[in-house]
Amino acid sequence: xxxxxxxxxxxxxxxxxxxxxxxxxxxxxxxxxxxxxxxxxxxxxxxxxxxxxxxxxxxxxxxxxxxxxxxxxxxxxxxxxxxxxxxxxxxxxxxxxxxxxxxxxxxxxxxxxxxxxxxxxxxxxxxxxxxxxxxxxxxxxxxxxxxxxxxxxxxxxxxxxxxxxxxxxxxxxxxxxxxxxxxxxxxxxxxxxxxxxxxxxxxxxxxxxxxxxxxxxxxxxxxxxxxxxxxxxxxxxxxxxxxxxxxxxxxxxxxxxxxxxxxxxxxxxxxxxxxxxxxxxxxxxxxxxxxxxxxxxxxxxxxxxxxxxxxxxxxxxxxxxxxxxxxxxxxxxxxxxxxxxxxxxxxxxxxxxxxxxxxxxxxxxxxxxxxxxxxxxxxxxxxxxxxxxxxxxxxx
Amino acid sequence: xxxxxxxxxxxxxxxxxxxxxxxxxxxxxxxxxxxxxxxxxxxxxxxxxxxxxxxxxxxxxxxxxxxxxxxxxxxxxxxxxxxxxxxxxxxxxxxxxxxxxxxxxxxxxxxxxxxxxxxxxxxxxxxxxxxxxxxxxxxxxxxxxxxxxxxxxxxxxxxxxxxxxxxxxxxxxxxxxxxxxxxxxxxxxxxxxxxxxxxxxxxxxxxxxxxxxxxxxxxxxxxxxxxxxxxxxxxxxxxxxxxxxxxxxxxxxxxxxxxxxxxxxxxxxxxxxxxxxxxxxxxxxxxxxxxxxxxxxxxxxxxxxxxxxxxxxxxxxxxxxxxxxxxxxxxxxxxxxxxxxxxxxxxxxxxxxxxxxxxxxxxxxxxxxxxxxxxxxxxxxxxxxxxxxxxxxxxxxxxxxxxxxxxxxxxxxxxxxxxxxxxxxxxxxxxxxxxxxxxxxxxxxxxxxxxxxxxxxxxxxxxxxxxxxxxxxxxxxxxxxxxxxxxxxxxxxxxxxxxxxxxxxxxxxxxxxxxxxxxxxxxxxxxxxxxxxxxxxxxxxxxxxxxxxxxxxxxxxxxxxxxxxxxxxxxxxxxx
Numbered sequence: 005x006x007x008x009x010x011x012x013x014x015x016x017x018x019x020x021x022x023x024x025x026x027x028x029x030x031x032x033x034x035x036x037x038x039x040x041x042x043x044x045x046x047x048x049x050x051x052x053x054x055x056x057x058x059x060x061x062x063x064x065x066x067x068x069x070x071x072x073x074x075x076x077x078x079x080x081x082x083x084x085x086x087x088x089x090x091x092x093x094x095x096x097x098x099x100x101x102x103x104x105x106x107x108x109x110x111x112x113x114x115x116x117x118x119x120x121x122x123x124x125x126x127x128x129x130x131x132x133x134x135x136x137x138x139x140x141x142x143x144x145x146x147x148x149x150x151x152x153x154x155x156x157x158x159x160x161x162x163x164x165x166x167x168x169x170x171x172x173x174x175x176x177x178x179x180x181x182x183x184x185x186x187x188x189x190x191x192x193x194x195x196x197x198x199x200x201x202x203x204x205x206x207x208x209x210x211x212x213x214x215x216x217x218x219x220x221x222x223x224x225x226x227x228x229x230x231x232x233x234x235x236x237x238x239x240x241x242x243x244x245x246x247x248x249x250x251x252x253x254x255x256x257x258x259x260x261x262x263x264x265x266x267x268x269x270x271x272x273x274x275x276x277x278x279x280x281x282x283x284x285x286x287x288x289x290x291x292x293x294x295x296x297x298x299x300x301x302x303x304x305x306x307x308x309x310x311x312x313x314x315x316x317x318x319x320x321x322x323x324x325x326x327x328x329x330x331x332x333x334x335x336x337x338x339x340x341x342x343x344x345x346x347x348x349x350x351x352x353x354x355x356x357x358x359x360x361x362x363x364x365x366x367x368x369x370x371x372x373x374x375x376x377x378x379x380x381x382x383x384x385x386x387x388x389x390x391x392x393x394x395x396x397x398x399x400x
Numbered sequence: 401x402x403x404x405x406x407x408x409x410x411x412x413x414x415x416x417x418x419x420x421x422x423x424x425x426x427x428x429x430x431x432x433x434x435x436x437x438x439x440x441x442x443x444x445x446x447x448x449x450x451x452x453x454x455x456x457x458x459x460x461x462x463x464x465x466x467x468x469x470x471x472x473x474x475x476x477x478x479x480x481x482x483x484x485x486x487x488x489x490x491x492x493x494x495x496x497x498x499x500x501x502x503x504x505x506x507x508x509x510x511x512x513x514x515x516x517x518x519x520x521x522x523x524x525x526x527x528x529x530x531x532x533x534x535x536x537x538x539x540x541x542x543x544x545x546x547x548x549x550x551x552x553x554x555x556x557x558x559x560x561x562x563x564x565x566x567x568x569x570x571x572x573x574x575x576x577x578x579x580x581x582x583x584x585x586x587x588x589x590x591x592x593x594x595x596x597x598x599x600x601x602x603x604x605x606x607x608x609x610x611x612x613x614x615x616x617x618x619x620x621x622x623x624x625x626x627x628x629x630x631x632x633x634x635x636x637x638x639x640x641x642x643x644x645x646x647x648x649x650x651x652x653x654x655x656x657x658x659x660x661x662x663x664x665x666x667x668x669x670x671x672x673x674x675x676x677x678x679x680x681x682x683x684x685x686x687x688x689x690x691x692x693x694x695x696x697x698x699x700x701x702x703x704x705x706x707x708x709x710x711x712x713x714x715x716x717x718x719x720x721x722x723x724x725x726x727x728x729x730x731x732x733x734x735x736x737x738x739x740x741x742x743x744x745x746x747x748x749x750x751x752x753x754x755x756x757x758x759x760x761x762x763x764x765x766x767x768x769x770x771x772x773x774x775x776x777x778x779x780x781x782x783x784x785x786x787x788x789x790x791x792x793x794x795x796x797x798x799x800x801x802x803x804x805x806x807x808x809x810x811x812x813x814x815x816x817x818x819x820x821x822x823x824x825x826x827x828x829x830x831x832x833x834x835x836x837x838x839x840x841x842x843x844x845x846x847x848x849x850x851x852x853x854x855x856x857x858x859x860x861x862x863x864x865x866x867x868x869x870x871x872x873x874x875x876x877x878x879x880x881x882x883x884x885x886x887x888x889x890x891x892x893x894x895x896x897x898x899x900x901x902x903x904x905x906x907x908x909x910x911x912x913x914x915x916x917x918x919x920x921x922x923x924x925x926x927x928x929x930x931x932x933x934x935x936x937x938x939x940x941x942x943x944x945x946x947x948x949x950x951x952x953x954x955x956x957x958x959x960x961x962x963x964x965x966x967x968x969x970x971x972x973x974x975x976x
Contacts, residue, residue, distance in 0.1 A: 024783040024894065026807055027798050034791065057799035100787030101794060158791065 028054070031095040032102075034158035037142045038119060039108035041078055047085035048076035048143050049097060052156060072156055074147045082118050099128045104161045105135050105175075106193065108142030112216060112223035117186055120221065123175040132174045134165050137190045137216050139227065145195045149208045160210055161193075168244040170212035171237050178218070183343070183357045184334035186221035189228070189236055219333035219358070226327065235324035238285050238317070239336060239369070241268040250316050252296035253308045260292035261313065263373075272341040279346070281338050283369045285321075289313060290377035300378035310373045317371040325367050332362040474569035480514045480586035483569065487518055487582075490573055496521040497576070502534070504548065504585065505541040513548060515585035518572075523579030525598035532560045533583065533594060545587045552592065565590040574652065601626070607710050609876065614751040619709045620731040624654055627726050627733070630711035631658065635718060639663075645676050648684035655690065658714075659723040671918060672723050672736065687730045694725075694736070696916045701884060703877040704917035706738035713747055723918075737920035740912065743875030744768065764872055771869035772882045775816060776893035776901050778862050779808045784897030796858075803853040809894030811855055815863045816886065818845055823867075 037048035053073045077088035090097055107116055116135075123129040138145050146157065154160045164170040171191040178188040194213040215233040216223050228236065237243040243265040249258040267286040272279060289310075291300065298305050328335055339357050343350040353360045474486050484499070491497045498521050503512035515537070517529065536558055542548040551557050553565065566572055572582045572591040579597025584590065604626065607619035620627045628642060639662055645655040655676065659669055675694045684690065687707075695704045705725075708714060709732050714724045717735045725734045744764060749757045781788055782797060789797070804811055822841045829837050846864075850857045866886070873879035885908060892900030915922035 024807070024809075024897075025786075027782045027786060027801055030786065032786065032791075032794060032798070052795050052798075054795060054799040055802050057795070057802070098786060101791050155792070156795075162791070 025096070029095050030098040031093050032098050032100070034102055034156060035104045035106060035146075035161065036099075036102060037074075037076075037106045037108070037146055038082070038111050038116075039142050040110035040114050043078045044080040045082050045085050045111065046076060046078040046143060047082060047089055048074050048147070049089055049093075050074050050146075050157060051097070072151070074143075076143060082122060099130075102129065103133055103165075104158055105129075105133055106142050106146060107135070107137040107190070109137065109139050109223065110141070112137050112190070112218070115221045116218070117221035120175055120179050120186065124179055129175075131176045134161065135173050135175065135178070135188075135190045136161065136170075136193050137223070138193050138195070139214075139216075145193075145208070146210075149195050149210050152209055157210065164212060168237070168242050171215055171233060171240070171242055178221075181334075181337045181340050183339045183354055184337050184361075186218065187333045187335050187337070187358075188218050189215040189233070189328075189335045190218055190223075191215050191233065192227065217328060217331055217333050217335060219331060224331050224333065228324065228327070231320060232324040232327065235321045236328070236335070238265050238287075239268065239283055239321065239325070241265055241285070243285075243287075247292070248316075250309075250313050252298045253312045254298045254305065255296050257296035259294050259296055259298065259309065261289050262292050263287040263289040263313075270336075270338075270341060272338070272345050274346070278366050279342065279364065281341065281365060281367045283321075283367065284372055285317075285369075286372040286374070287317070288374050288376045291375070291379045294379065300375070306375055306378070310375050313373045313375075314371045317373065318369060321369040321371070325369060329362055329365070329367065332358045334358060334361045338365065338367075476567055476569075476589050478587055478589050480516065480584065483584060483591075484516055486569055487573070490569075491576075496523075502538065504537055507541050507543045510543070513542070513545070513585050513587055515583065517581055517583045518576055519581040520576055520579060523597055523599045524581055525596035528560075528596040528598075529581055529594060532596075533558060533581070548585070549588055553588075553590065560594060562595050563592055565592045567591070577652070604630070610708065610710055610713075610747065610874070612746075612748045612751060615747060616710075616712050618711055620711060620726075620733060622729045622731055624656060624726060624728045627711070627731075628656065628658075631714055631718070631724075634711060634715040635660065640718065643673070647676070647679050647690070648681055650683045651685060653684045654728040655684075656726045657723060658718060658726065660718050660721070663719070663721045664723060665721065668721075668723060668737070668918060672725070676725075684727075685729070687725075687727050687732050687734060690725065690727065691734055694734075694918075696918065697914075700911065700915055701881045702740070702912065702915060702922065703881075704736070704738060704915060704922065706735040706742055706875065707732050707877065708735065709733070710747065716750075737918040739917065739920060739924050740878065740922055741926065743878040744873060746874035764874075767869040767872045768879075768882060771866050771873070771879075772886055772889060773901070773905075774862055774866050774869070775812050775886060776889040776904075777898075778858070779812050779890060780893040780897045780901055782808045783894065797856075800856040800858045804856045804859075805853070809890065811859055812862075812890055812894075813887075815845070815855055815859050816866075816890070819863050819867055820883070 031049075031051045033049045033051045035050040037050065039046040039048070051073060053071055056071055075089050075092050077085050077092065079085035079088055086097075105119060107119075123131060123133060149157070151157050151160065154163065165172045170193075171189060173188050173190050179185050181187075191212060192214040194211045195208040196211050213230045213233075215228045215236060217226075217228065218224070234243060234246055238246075243263075246263050247260070248263070249260045251257065252259050265285050265287050269284040269286075270281065272281050274280070294300075298309060300306050300309070334357065338361065339350070343354075472486065472489060475482060477483065484501075488499065498519055500517040500519070501514065502517070503514050506512045517533065519526075519529065542551065556563075566575075567590055569591070572593060575593045576582050579599060581594040581596060583592040583594065601623040602621045604618050604621055606617045610619075611617075618630060620630065632640065637660070639660055641659055641661050643657045645657065646652050647655050657669075657672055657676065659672075672694075676690075679690065679693050681689065681693075691703065691705050692698045697704065706717070714733050714735060718724055722735055722737060725736070727733075744761075746764075749761065752760075782801070786794060801808075806814070822845065826834065826837065826841075846860050849855045850860055870879050870883050873882065889901060889904045892904040894900075896903065912922055913927050921927050
C-alpha cells in the first residue's frame with residue numbers, strides 16, 4: 005500500500021498539467037504576409053477572431069463582426085517583427101495551423117532566404133508551408149480583398165493548392181537542393197478589380213495567375229504569364245486540369261480539349277558531349293468540343309490530332325523552359341538528377357552550376373498525348389447534318 | 401435427557417450466582433464468559449439497573465442467552481418425546497413451525513403409536529402431506545410395530561415417490577428449513593423426510609436486461625429447480641451434470657455447478673469444484689459474493705465471469721465446453737471461463753444473418769473504443785495538439801469554446817460526472833416521473849448549460865456520443881468497466897496529451913493481457929493468437945463455418961459439426 009502511494013506521489017512529478025495550453029489562449033495564425041518597407045521587414049499575421057464567432061452560427065457573417073483579423077508590425081528582421089506583433093496579440097500566436105506565406109514584391113526582390121532559413125530551422129513554421137507572392141504591396145492587396153467564396157482567405161489558398169489551381173511551391177521545394185537552393189517558382193496571387201476578376205461586381209478578390217522566378221532567394225525578371233506557369237506546372241506534374249483549344253490539322257478550325265498530366269518522366273543522359281535533361285510529360289486528353297470536320301473514329305485522324313496537340317504543348321513548354329533557363333535559376337532542381345547520375349562531373353562543376361545550367365545544359369521536352377475520350381459523338385453535329393443531306397441526295 | 405438436566409442445572413447455577421451478587425465484578429465476569437456485547441455491558445454497569453432489586457432483568461436475559469447458545473446434542477433414540485423436545489428447543493420462538501402430533505392406529509387393545517409431523521408453515525405443501533402421508537397412515541391399522549416399520553421403510557408403501565430418511569436430527573432440521581416435512585414416531589429412530597416444499601415464486605418472465613428482437617424471451621427466476629429445468633429443456637442429454645454445493649453457514653444456499661461431461665475439460669471442472677469448496681462464508685446471499693471468491697483476479701476492474709439471465713445463453717455456453725454456476729434465490733447465472741470477446745457478443749448476433757451481424761459487431765467494437773477514448777481524445781487534442789485537427793474544425797471548436805470559462809479538462813469532468821449522476825439517478829426514479837426527469841436532464845445538461853455558457857456545445861455532443869457508445873456493449877459489467885476507465889484516461893489526457901492516452905491504453909491493455917478467467921487468458925483468441933477461433937470475434941462466420949469449438953473445450957471434442965453439414969449442395973450438382 006505504501007509503495008502504491010509513493011509511486012503515485014512520484015507520478016505527480018510526471019504530470020504535464022502545467023504545459024497544457026487552452027485552445028482559447030492561442031491565436032491560430034493561418035496566413036503570414038511578409039513585406040519590405042523603408043523601415044524594414046513588415047510582418048502581418050492573419051488569424052481568425054474566434055471570439056466574434058457566435059456559438060451555433062455555422063460560419064456565416066455574424067452581425068457584421070470581423071471574423072478574420074490582420075496584425076501587422078515592422079522591424080529590421082523577421083524575428084523582431086514577430087516579437088512586435090506578439091506584443092499586440094492578446095493570445096499566444098500558434099503557427100501550427102499556418103500553411104501559407106505571402107511575399108510582397110519588394111521583399112521578394114530583396115531576398116526571401118531569411119524566411120526559408122526560419123522555416124527549415126525550427127518546428128514552428130512547417131517545411132511544407134505553401135509560398136505565394138503578390139506583384140505589389142502584399143499587405144494592402146490582401147487585407148483589402150474581400151473573401152467571398154470561402155470562409156477565410158487561408159481556406160481559399162489551401163483549396164487552390166488542393167485543387168492544383170495554382171502551382172504548389174513549399175519551403176521544402178526551394179531548399180531541397182544545396183547547389184540550387186533558393187531557386188524556385190512561386191505562384192502569384194492576383195487581386196482583381198471590379199471590372200474583371202474572380203467575382204465580378206465586388207471589391208477586389210483573390211485569384212491566381214503567373215509565377216515569379218526566384219534565383220538564390222531573390223525574385224528576378226521576368227514574371228511568367230499564366231500560360232507559361234501552366235507549362236511549368238506540367239513539368240512539375242501539377243497540371244491537373246487544363247482547358248485549351250488547338251487548331252485541327254484537317255481544316256484549321258479549333259477543337260477544344262481538357263487535359264490532365266498523369267505522369268512526368270525526367271531523366272538525364274549524355275549525348276555528344278552535352279548533357280540532356282529529357283522531360284516527358286504524359287497527358288490524358290479528352291475532347292470538349294469539335295468545331296472542325298475531323299473524325300475521331302478514324303485512327304489516323306486521331307493520331308494527327310494527338311501530334312498537333314503534342315506540338316502545341318511542346319512549343320509552350322519549350323518557350324517556358326527557355327525563359328527560365330535564360331535566367332539561370334534552376335527552378336526544377338535538375339542538379340539533383342545530375343549529381344545522382346554523374347557525381348564526378350557534378351563535383352567539378354558544382355561551384356558554377358547555375359552558369360552551366362544556363363549555358364550548357366540542354367532540356368528536351370517531349371509531350372506524350374493520349375486522346376482518351378473523343379466525346380459522345382465522333383463527328384461535329386454540323387458534319388453529321390451535312391453527311392445526312394449528302395446521303396439523302398445520293399439515295400434520291 | 402441427562403444433558404437437558406445438566407443444562408437445567410447449569411442454568412440454575414447461573415441464576416443463583418446472579419441472585420447472589422450485585423457487584424459489577426461478578427457481572428462483568430459472567431459477561432466475559434458469555435461473550436456479551438459491549439453495549440450490553442454498559443447497560444449492566446448503569447447504577448440505575450444495579451439498584452433495581454436483587455433479581456435483575458438483565459441476568460435473566462444473560463441466562464436465557466446462555467441457554468440458547470448451548471448446542472444441545474441430538475440423541476438418537478427410539479422414543480418420541482426426547483426427540484420432540486429437542487426439535488422444540490431447536491425451533492424455539494420460530495413461529496411458523498408446526499408440530500403436528502397424531503397417533504397411528506395400532507389395533508384394538510394395543511397402544512397407539514405416537515407420531516409427529518414437523519413442517520414449516522408457508523414452505524410446505526400441506527395438502528400433499530395430508531393426502532399422501534396422513535391419510536394412508538391414519539386410514540389403516542398397524543397391528544405391530546414391525547408392520548409399520550416395514551410399511552414405511554422397507555416396502556415404501558406410502559404413495560409418494562421421493563422420500564428419504566435420516567438418523568440425525570441435525571440433517572432433519574436442515575431439511576425442515578428447506579421446506580420439507582419431517583416425520584417420526586415412537587418406536588423407530590429414523591426420521592422420514594418428505595420433499596413437499598411449495599412456496600410462492602415468481603413465474604418465468606421476459607428478461608429485463610437482455611432483450612432480443614428475435615429469439616426466446618425466457619429468463620431465469622429465483623427458484624433453482626425452475627432454472628435447472630429451463631436448461632434441461634434445451635440440453636437433453638444425460639451428460640449434462642449438475643453438482644450441488646451448499647454454501648454459507650446461515651444461508652445454506654444451494655449452488656449448482658453445471659457442465660457437459662465429455663466436452664468440458666476435466667481440469668476446468670476440477671478447478672471449479674476446488675474453488676467452490678473453499679468458500680466458507682457465514683452468509684452467502686448474492687451471486688457476486690461467490691464470484692469474487694472464484695475469480696482469478698478479484699482486484700481487477702474487469703469481471704472474469706460472464707453473467708446472464710437467459711437460459712439460452714447458458715445452454716450455448718455449456719455446449720461450448722464452459723461451466724455454469726447457478727445459485728438459489730438469484731435469477732442470474734455465472735459462466736466461466738469468460739473472455740472479453742464473449743461479453744461483447746450479444747444473443748441477437750446468433751439470430752440474424754451473418755453479414756448483418758458481422759457489421760454490427762464491427763460497429764460495436766468501434767463504439768466501445770469510442771466510449772473509452774473520445775472525451776480523452778478531445779481533451780488531448782484541444783489542449784496539447786491543436787495542430788492535428790483540420791483548420792475549419794479547429795475554428796468551430798475554438799469558437800464554441802470561447803464562452804466557456806473552464807479549461808477543457810474541467811469542463812469534460814463536469815459533463816461526464818453529471819452524465820453519470822443522471823444515469824445513476826434514472827435507475828432509482830419511480831416510473832411515473834421518469835419521463836419528466838429525462839426531459840429535464842436533456843434540457844438542463846444539453847441546451848441550457850450551453851446557452852448559459854457553462855459548457856460548450858462540442859462537449860455536449862461528445863458526452864452524448866460517449867454515453868450512447870457505452871450502452872452499446874452487451875455485457876453490462878464490461879460497459880461499466882469501460883465507463884470507469886474513461887475517467888483516468890481523461891486525467892491522463894489532460895496532463896500529458898496523447899502521450900498520456902497512449903500510456904493509459906498500454907497500461908489497460910497490459911492489465912487485460914494478464915487477466916485470466918479460470919486459466920483461460922482474458923483476451924483469447926486475440927491475445928494468444930488462435931486464428932481458428934477468431935471467426936466469432938470480430939465478425940460472425942455463418943453457422944456452417946463454425947465447425948470447431950473454442951480452444952478451451954476438450955481437445956478431442958473440437959469439432960462441433962460434421963464436415964458436410966451442407967452436403968446436399970454437392971448432391972444437387974451431381975443430379976444436374
